[in-house]
Amino acid sequence: MTDLQESWTEIGASAGLLSRDRTIAKPGFNRWLVPPAALAIHLCIGMAYGFSVFWLPLSRAIGVSDPVTCEGMSLVSALFTTSCDWRIADLGWIYTLFFVLLGSSAAIWGGWLETAGPRKAGVVAALCWCGGMVVSGIGVMTHQLWLMWLGSGVIGGIGLGLGYISPVSTLIKWFPDRRGLATGMAIMGFGGGAMIGAPLADRLMNHFQSAESVGVWQTFFAMAAIYLVFMLAGAFSYRVPPAGWKPEGWQPKVSAKKAAMITQHHVHLRDAHKTRQFWLIWLVLCLNVSAGIGVIGMASPMLQEIFAGHLIGRPDLDFTQLDTGQKAAIAAIAAGFAGLLSLFNIGGRLGWASASDRFGRKNTYFIFFILGIALYTLAPSVAHSGNQVLFVAMICVIISMYGGGFSTVPAYLADVFGTQFVGAIHGRLLTAWATAGIVGPVVVNYLREAQIAAGVPRAQVYDYTMYILAGFLALGLICNLLVRPLDEKWFMKPDELAALQAREHKTAEVKSGSFGIDRGRFDLPALLAWAAVGIPLAWGVWMTAQKTAALFH
The missing domain is CATH 1.20.1250.20 (MFS general substrate transporter like domains)
Known part of the structure; x- marks a missing residue:
């Protein structure tokens, strides 16, 4: 009786409109x-x-x-x-x-x-x-x-x-x-x-x-x-x-060095978090996001307090000397700054992730960290020089790399752990985002308040913050450097993978090129x-x- 009930349950599940079987693509x-x-x-x-x-x-x-x-x-x-x-x-x-x-x-x-x-x-x-x-x-x-x-x-x-x-x-x-x-x-x-x-x-x-x-x-x-x-x-x-599909005529064509970081095998979800690579990439994402989200969280007040009167043609006025109308005027300009960062956020997600197909995921993160360290370190000096346009451009590049980190990491995981469980592994990795969402704003906000309380001028309260965030990126650079290809012991055996894919795809495998040709x-x-x-x-x-x-x- 139990076997019969299980059979009916399986039939009902496979026939359901939301079942995975109903989403398997058909030829063409x-x-x-x-x-x-x-x-x-x-x-x-x-x-x-x-x-x-x-x-x-x-x-x-x-x-x-x-x-x-x-x-x-x-x-x-x-x-x-x-x-x-x-x-x-x-x-x-x-x-x-x-x-x-x-x-x-x-x-x-x-x-x-x-x-x-x-x-x-x-x-x-x-x-x-x-x-x-x-x-x-x-x-x-x-x-x-x-x-x-x-x-x-x-x-x-x-x-x-x-x-x-x-x-x-x-x-x-x-x-x-x-x-x-x-x-x-x-x-x-x-x-x-x-x-x-x-x-x-x-x-x-x-x-x-x-x-x-x-x-x-x-x-x-x-x-x-x-x-x-x-x-x-x-x-x-x-x-x-x-199962088994690939684009028509496609074969991986990468350099030997890049190919070493792209596995053709698959790691089971139960084993991914047991590897050192998972936690290194976790730290890579967490530190990159902590630095970026720290800037996003303070973007509007940072622009207003650093440049103050410069934004409305009154460079002789710092933030504390502005009247209510002038503060409202620079707040509107800062809103435009926040909007500009949004454009670079989404542009970076597409641009950097696409570039990673050419550079490799690990190298792309190297760019994020090395360029990011330089920009975070130089930003205070540029701000104090009064070069508003250069400062805005630097922050825009920083935010593009913040967005690029999110969109590049799923492909990074697929390269290292294979594609069979990449969605679930990515889900677990996103705890790094939750952690960064607390760490980044807390560091920035509390450090800002502490410096204001200590009497530091408003235009200078973000200097140490930017240096600390650059330190986050330096740690991320080290973690990224330590990411290596996985040992073969972590990969699923061919028979285990075949059995798993057979349960997921009850239809016959198709030859490459039958679907989704460019x-x-x-x-x-x-x-x-x-x-x-x-x-x-x-x-x-x-x-x-x-x-x-x-x-x-």
Whole structure:
């Protein structure tokens, strides 16, 4: 009886619309349809970077025009109050929860994703991310901060983790010839999501606001509906290649030195974290992200406090001498600076990851660390020289390498550990991001406050910070140097791999070249799929470019 029940369960699972078997591509499928599917999900969850657009309106959700403040309110009281407006610091915890839950959920459910397939993971991500926004909207309606933490921070954070890693393994298997480009195309969407979501949220809040409401809960509901459509469309567009597939006529063509870092074998998920290489790459990502996120977190105040009056043609005024109107003027310019960094963030994700296909992943990280150390070390001197344009250019390059680190690391893992479990291994590695999300901002913010308290001029409070972040990169350089090819004992035996792939792909293996040939990349379905994600992204870039223009006036 038990055997019969198990058989029916297996049949039901394999016939399910979300099962991995239903996502195996059929002959004639164009592999260039997969990146826009991944972008559809990443552009939605990338709004996590733009959630700060809600903080100011939410800080006056009760008062609407003026915040209803309550002196001495504790964090616990803020979670349950219905009569006091929330402080921005209390709302900011949602941002922390985003990235802590992203890393932890990716690590916990990465192994499940490899067996469940990208479609099921994408659907769960859509339900969590969009459902979390609905719960947050209810939290705003009832003025319960704990519901916002639970909705967007916890439930939405789980959606972030699953949505972020859902396409990684699939894309790397579809593009063995262009691993960096493939992951760069998808992961750049996460960096660009805020460019679409933030101005969209701003327009929706302006549309819904009234004398009784700041328009945030209505915006949450509207964006949840929009994102659900896009994310489900992306999830149901995912396809995985049959076992043994490779592009027509493709054979690895790399130099002997580069080939040594690219294995043709596979490491099981249960063994990956037991290797020294895993933890070295973990540190490589953590240190690169800690340095970059430290700069992102302080980009706006750094520009304002360092250049102050220079930004408005009054070089004789430092930040403390500016009046309210002048501070508002430089704040608008700093907003343009933040937008410019967003462009370099997404550009770096695509550009550096693509370049890694030529340079090799390890060498690309060497560039990040060596060039980064030079830029972080020189930035204070350039700032004190008053060369605003050069300073902005240096920070833009730094942020491009921050984004490039994210998009290059999945291909780095595939090179070292193989592709069979790369999505799950990447999920576990993202705990480095969660760690960096705490380390980077804490180091920067507390050091800044300590120096201000010690009487250090505002224009100089970031000097030591930049030197410390350069030290992070120096440690990362050493870790990257120590990464070596894995010993053969860590690789799966051929019979174990064949049995595993047979369970995942119950259909017969196909010969290379039956799917996804490059000459089909511009057929009509592919053009429509790319337009569906490209047009919103282009709109976001245009909106950001308009704000950035103020930086150069």
